[in-house]
Amino acid sequence: MAKLKDRVIDAGLKSYAWLESRLGLIKPMWDAASHPTPANNASWLYVFGSAATVLLMLQVVTGVLLALVYSPSASEAWGSLNLLNHNIALGWYLRALHGWGSDFMIAIVILHMVQVFLFGAYKFPRELTWIVGVLLLLMTLGMAFTGQVMRFDQDAYWGLGIGASISSRVPVIGAPLVHLVLGGPIIGAATLSRFFTLHVFVIPGLLLASVGVHIFMVLKHGVSDWPMPGRIVTKATYEREYHELTVKTGIPFVPDAAWKDAVFAAAILFAVMACAFFFGPFGPGGQPDPTIIQTAPKPDFAFLWIYAVLAFLPPSIETPIMLVAPVVGIAFLLLLPIFSAEGERHWARRPVAVLMVSVIAVSLGIFTHLGTYTPWSPVMGAWTADAVPVKYLHDRTPLERQGAMVLQNKQCRNCHSLAGAGGQRGPALDAIAARMTEDQIIRQVLQGGGNMPAYGNALNPAETKALVAFLVTLRGHDLAPALDASRTLANASQMPPSVSPNPAQPATH
Amino acid sequence: MSEFLAHPGESETANASPEVKAAAHSRRTFLFKISLLLNAAVGAVMAVPLAGYLLGPTMKRSTGIGAWITIGSVDDFPVGETRLVDFKSPAARLGDGETAKVACWVRHISAQQFQVFAINCAHLGCPVRWFAQSKLFMCPCHGGAYYEDGSRASGPPERGLFEYQYKLVGNSLTIHAGGMPTLATQASCSEKAKPLIQIQEASNPAGTEAS
Numbered sequence: 001m002a003k004l005k006d007r008v009i010d011a012g013l014k015s016y017a018w019l020e021s022r023l024g025l026i027k028p029m030w031d032a033a034s035h036p037t038p039a040n041n042a043s044w045l046y047v048f049g050s051a052a053t054v055l056l057m058l059q060v061v062t063g064v065l066l067a068l069v070y071s072p073s074a075s076e077a078w079g080s081l082n083l084l085n086h087n088i089a090l091g092w093y094l095r096a097l098h099g100w101g102s103d104f105m106i107a108i109v110i111l112h113m114v115q116v117f118l119f120g121a122y123k124f125p126r127e128l129t130w131i132v133g134v135l136l137l138l139m140t141l142g143m144a145f146t147g148q149v150m151r152f153d154q155d156a157y158w159g160l161g162i163g164a165s166i167s168s169r170v171p172v173i174g175a176p177l178v179h180l181v182l183g184g185p186i187i188g189a190a191t192l193s194r195f196f197t198l199h200v201f202v203i204p205g206l207l208l209a210s211v212g213v214h215i216f217m218v219l220k221h222g223v224s225d226w227p228m229p230g231r232i233v234t235k236a237t238y239e240r241e242y243h244e245l246t247v248k249t250g251i252p253f254v255p256d257a258a259w260k261d262a263v264f265a266a267a268i269l270f271a272v273m274a275c276a277f278f279f280g281p282f283g284p285g286g287q288p289d290p291t292i293i294q295t296a297p298k299p300d301f302a303f304l305w306i307y308a309v310l311a312f313l314p315p316s317i318e319t320p321i322m323l324v325a326p327v328v329g330i331a332f333l334l335l336l337p338i339f340s341a342e343g344e345r346h347w348a349r350r351p352v353a354v355l356m357v358s359v360i361a362v363s364l365g366i367f368t369h370l371g372t373y374t375p376w377s378p379v380m381g382a383w384t385a386d387a388v389p390v391k392y393l394h395d396r397t398p399l400e401r402q403g404a405m406v407l408q409n410k411q412c413r414n415c416h417s418l419a420g421a422g423g424q425r426g427p428a429l430d431a432i433a434a435r436m437t438e439d440q441i442i443r444q445v446l447q448g449g450g451n452m453p454a455y456g457n458a459l460n461p462a463e464t465k466a467l468v469a470f471l472v473t474l475r476g477h478d479l480a481p482a483l484d485a486s487r488t489l490a491n492a493s494q495m496p497p498s499v500s501p502n503p504a505q506p507a508t509h
Numbered sequence: 510m511s512e513f514l515a516h517p518g519e520s521e522t523a524n525a526s527p528e529v530k531a532a533a534h535s536r537r538t539f540l541f542k543i544s545l546l547l548n549a550a551v552g553a554v555m556a557v558p559l560a561g562y563l564l565g566p567t568m569k570r571s572t573g574i575g576a577w578i579t580i581g582s583v584d585d586f587p588v589g590e591t592r593l594v595d596f597k598s599p600a601a602r603l604g605d606g607e608t609a610k611v612a613c614w615v616r617h618i619s620a621q622q623f624q625v626f627a628i629n630c631a632h633l634g635c636p637v638r639w640f641a642q643s644k645l646f647m648c649p650c651h652g653g654a655y656y657e658d659g660s661r662a663s664g665p666p667e668r669g670l671f672e673y674q675y676k677l678v679g680n681s682l683t684i685h686a687g688g689m690p691t692l693a694t695q696a697s698c699s700e701k702a703k704p705l706i707q708i709q710e711a712s713n714p715a716g717t718e719a720s
Contacts, residue, residue: 075606157608161634162650165691174693176567184566185574185688186611189604291595291612293628293636296649310633311651315667319692376652376664380638411643415652425652453654453662458644 032219033258036250038242040226042257045119047264048112049218053211054265055105058272059143060204062098070150072196074189074288077152081284096276102144104272106302109140114357120345121224123233127337129217132210134333139207141302146199148300152192153284158297160187160195169319187290222246223253227345234342296377304371305364311376375424378414386413386421396473403470406463410455418474426452431476437484438472575599575687575697580625583680586617591639591657593628599686611686613673614639614646616657625684626659627671627696634691637670646670673697 020026069088071080084091113133116122122130145163149156160182167177183190225245251257286295299307313321347354379386388404396404407413407429415425422428432441445464448454459467475481525533532538576599586592594615601609614637616624626646628636635650645662646655653664660669671690674697676683690696 073604073606074608075604158635158650161629161689164689165629165632165634168691168693170693174691176564178691178694179566179569179688180564182566182689184602185569185600185694186598186605186608187689188598188608189602189606190566191608287607289607289610290628290636291593291610293593293612293638295636297635307650311665313665315665318665318667377649378647378652378654380647380649383642409642411640411645411647414640414647448663451663453643453645453656455643457656458642 033254034252035219035222036246037223037253037257038225038245039249039251039256040245041223042251042260043226044260044264045115046223046257047261048108048115050258050261051265051268052105052108052112053215055101055108055268055272056207056211058101058269059098059105060208062094062101063200063204065094066098067200072150072192072200074152074192077150077192078284078287081151081153085281085284092281093276095281096279097272098147099282100272100275100279102147103301104268104275106140106144108268109137113137114361116224118347118350118353118357119224119227120233120343120347120350120353121227122337122340123343123345124235124238124337124341125221126217126224127341129214129221130337131334132214132217134330136207136210136214137333138330139203139210142203143199143207144300144302146195146203148303149192149195150199151282151284152288154286154288154292154295155283155297155299157187157288157290158295159299160191162297162299166322169322223257224345227347229344229346229348231345232343233345294380296374296380298371298374301368305367308367308371308374311374377423378411378425379423380414382413382417382422383408383411386418389419389421392418392474396470399466400470400473403466403468406459406467407470410458410463410467415452429471429474431474431479433472433475433481434479435482437482437487438468439484439487440482441468441471575685577676577683577685579678579681579683580613580615581682583617583677583682586615586623586682588617588619591616591641593639596686600688612636613684613686614670615682616659621677623675623677623682624659625673625675625682627673627690629671629690629696630666631661631668631670631692632664632666634689668692671696 016026066084069080069084069091071077081095084095086092116130116133122133145159148159164178164182164187167181168174170177179185181191182188183194222242225242282300286292298304310318310322344350388408393401393404412429413422415423417424417428418430420428436444442464444450444452445459445467446454446456472481578596578599580594580596592615593612595610595612598605598609598611612628614626614628616626618624626637630637630648630650630653632648632651632653635648637646637648637653637655639646644657646657646659648654648664648666651665653666654662655666655670656662658669659672661667673684673686675685685697687697688694
């Protein structure tokens with residue numbers, strides 16, 4: 001029996017020796033995996049990069065499987081997604097895995113970047129690793145945007161329109177650029193085909209190659225050591241210090257440090273599976289028919305903040321900001337390690353870095369939150385769906401009630417809310433008469449201004465009269481009505497002298 | 510990287526022995542350099558048509574795209590109303606499916622006078638909706654609003670709605686439809702009358718801001 005066991009082991013070793021003598025890759029790969037790394041970086045905060053790589057693998061596998069069924073044709077894509085959702089066994093689950101995998105990948109890549117930034121790990125000698133990492137982030141976002149186009153529904157269609165409209169703002173080459181992006185003069189078959197090519201061939205190829213380079217450089221320079229306040233990075237000494245630290249405290253990356261990476265990657269994969277199973281796939285939404293205009297297009301979660309920013313930029317500076325800000329932002333990220341290659345790494349000694357991360361995180365959070373409920377958009381159905389609250393109709397004259405009808409019928413509610421219902425583009429009208437006098441309301445309604453269209457052409461005098469009569473009754477919880485101080489004075493000066501005692505006037509008797 | 514040989518004939522030969530220098534200028538090295546040049550030339554010749562293919566869509570002038578098409582009879586559009594009309598884009602190609610369809614807003618002003626607006630908001634191209642009661646076009650994306658004549662009313666757009674050229678052929682309304690209108694591309698063949706980008710103030714006389 002023992003003899004048989006020995007022979008089996010012997011055969012196994014021989015097979016390995018044969019394979020390795022021909023292949024020559026197994027030992028170098030094992031050596032790379034088990035390279036010594038400073039013990040202080042075997043941390044739960046050093047697991048994001050490997051998790052992002054694992055998610056990339058998941059995206060490749062699920063993407064290939066989806067491509068078995070998906071039809072990248074403008075006339076069939078939407079139908080093939082519904083086929084996947086409803087007719088192909090587990091098609092919905094594959095779509096859900098791919099969609100949630102993409103959201104998780106963006107989140108993990110950003111976490112990875114924030115961790116590397118706050119730990120100063122982009123400094124010498126890892127500058128190029130960071131630069132390639134920035135390109136990886138851009139490619140990840142590129143995959144997310146092109147992936148949203150693959151879900152060829154209304155949001156994808158109008159999202160392409162937004163992309164084309166932004167491209168058109170580039171000076172001089174705007175028109176050719178639009179046609180290059182769309183593959184022709186309209187959004188159609190050529191557009192979907194080129195975004196499919198980007199999503200399936202071009203970006204994934206670059207992404208996988210760049211991940212290879214990124215990981216190669218991580219192995220070449222070693223995983224950065226845990227930063228300590230006061231331990232300064234200088235180009236003259238850092239590599240020697242890192243080497244000494246590795247010799248003194250080094251542990252093999254596999255398995256001593258990598259088990260945390262593996263556990264975290266498994267947890268993330270499990271989370272993706274759970275989200276996919278419980279929440280299902282994203283869309284597709286309405287069919288990509290541009291003549292169906294009852295739609296409020298919105299980008300995917302990762303781009304909501306951009307959608308929100310575009311609602312707030314004033315027209316005169318919108319194009320410059322749209323075109324310059326991304327270039328400046330990306331250039332800043334790319335050049336960061338060149339200009340900040342040495343010095344403190346610990347976050348406690350880099351208040352500007354911490355402040356930047358906080359401000360950017362809060363800003364992105366606020367804009368994303370705004371993007372989820374778009375307070376700048378008119379609520380197209382509010383004028384028919386949200387009735388005037390009954391409390392605003394009590395004890396009103398017929399004229400005032402007629403005014404409430406005008407308010408509804410002229411779509412005022414699409415932008416103005418009453419009792420919390422209606423659009424948020426303009427101010428709520430519940431207490432409008434406490435802020436504006438009757439004259440001011442008339443002027444505002446007829447002439448517009450302050451981002452409100454003029455309604456002079458859409459209201460006849462009777463409608464205006466009724467509308468204003470209703471609006472001046474809206475004073476919140478019985479707030480005092482707005483007063484025009486000049487009117488009081490004007491009235492006062494018209495009063496007869498006997499009623500208004502004037503000290504300058506001499507007594508008559 | 511030191512285990513890799515440097516390019517023959519490059520660097521590293523500076524303080525090498527004469528034999529090594531001579532070897533770097535051998536016939537083989539010369540032939541290798543020639544072969545590099547040959548490949549660069551072939552690559553360039555190869556690249557021109559590839560780039561031409563890739564950039565093909567950009568070569569056509571946007572003003573030269575499209576055709577005159579009939580979108581309905583004049584009787585379909587009551588005077589004083591603004592109606593939505595669908596047509597098939599003359600720029601449509603094989604496989605476009607329903608994306609070949611285009612919608613436009615037709616405003617019939619008086620007997621012979623029309624305005625035909627592209628559906629795309631001048632801000633970022635979303636589809637605007639017409640509200641007859643308040644005589645406004647409203648955009649669902651970022652809240653752009655336009656008056657009934659297409660001029661800018663409020664919101665982020667920097668100009669009014671894009672318009673199609675139209676003509677009346679007998680009793681039918683014909684428009685010249687081209688590509689998707691943006692700030693750089695025309696909805697219609699243009700007479701170059703107006704620049705596409707024109708930062709407009711909201712076209713109402715109100716100067717003061719209330720509320």
